[in-house]
Amino acid sequence: MKLKVGLVQESPVFFDKEKTLEKMEVLVRRYADEGCRLLMFPESFIPGYPRGFSFGTRVGSRTDQGRQLYSDYRNNSIDLKGPEVKRLEELAREKNIYLVVGITEKQDNHGSLYCSMLYISPVEGLLGVHRKIKPTGAERVIWAEADGESLVTFQTEIGRLGGLICWENYMPLARTAMYQKGVEIYLAPTADSRDGWTATMRHIALEGRCFVLGCNQYFTKGMYPEKYGKWLGEVPENLCRGGSVIVSPRGEVLAGPLFDRSGVLIAELDLDEIARNKLDFDVVGHYARNDIFRFEATGQPETHVEKGQGPVTD
Template identity: 30%
Template structure:
């Protein structure tokens, strides 16, 4: 592991359900991180094209059009969006970890919540599909597998990644620890609605995830990067314009 190491954790919103524009935004952020001396940049969960917050807000019967849009804007690990990021990583000599909604070559309706790790030479070092989509995510994504539970050697160290709720999975975490992980990336959505804010019973998601990140770093003897998405005004206004009744949930959820 090189020393010292500079990394960039991206807390930014995608261009909602627009993979081309979001890829362009990601490239701009990669360039900024490289200018500031980062050797590794980590993007949030499904940064391209967005995180499907609507699956928490409305019944599946009301979300068909949004699923169609999500499927149409999801990306292939071998498609032009990832190819563009690979070229940028190679040009700048920076490692890139990015969450995507992954499309399938076999079926237009099969999607995965995935993370791609690109090396400083532009090679895809790891392609990880989230093992089990969490809660309402099952309405959007299929289950993944253990093939992506890998730690990759990079110039900044041995890098592993888990997506969102996988960071609560002791066996998934141990799989990375056992491979001498040195830098652990945990990627998260912009918000996580589970209950109406006034109904009681909500836990402090930010505090809970901070505890998880600290615990993994302590147990793995690794550095941790926590990267969460951001819900900008455009995304918020789209959701509320569709149903003004969800404003309290969208505005009151961590």
């Protein structure tokens, strides 16, 4: 099976979910018309990864200005029950394309936010959501932690999908939770634009014998609206270089890494390559040594099977 995929290395319209959705719609229609069956957007693309902001926090103190910034950020975040998700579902159906979208998620029953990854199908709409189980560093000020129910996988028409966000990918057992579900297309939205991230993506591809799609944004200080950019202080103009990359199950780079500009990486994946490379190494098969090691991800759900795909066994 051959599958054309695209990674969107673009900037959002920061703190403006409506204009960001409008930008997304233009991109989705364009690349769906060029034959992409899967299009992926970076970590917290809606309403933007808040790089450089302190939200007025120090150990032992918060500021009213920081609280207002948090409120603005929350107001432009996405509620899964809201109209924004329905809009993305309709777009996926219209263009017959799978969408993987990084968002900051709000829930109307409490004030906490989550760094989330939406899986949207042209068949079912919203298949499910992965919420980051461990925000990194100062991210913990704005994003709560999720639990094992967030370690989701999906059997779809285009293969078995799953993945982790940014530095979750440095958690060996979180990766194992994905491998044991047989993920074929491993999705890794990120905000890490260092050269070493490419090595991480290649390692995961070799370890999991899966295709790995690492998607980042390109972002400069000047892209922030003036009312927010003035709060940043001394930060470099080039805030995020990008580095999106697509890697084969053999660890070979198929497209990218793309640095220092916006763009969309496109590659054609041959899903038969996954089985061929299990001859050499299978992390949950003949290399697992279940007589020595035991692993359980508490609360991890069974793989969700898209309508029309028939039963599968994890």
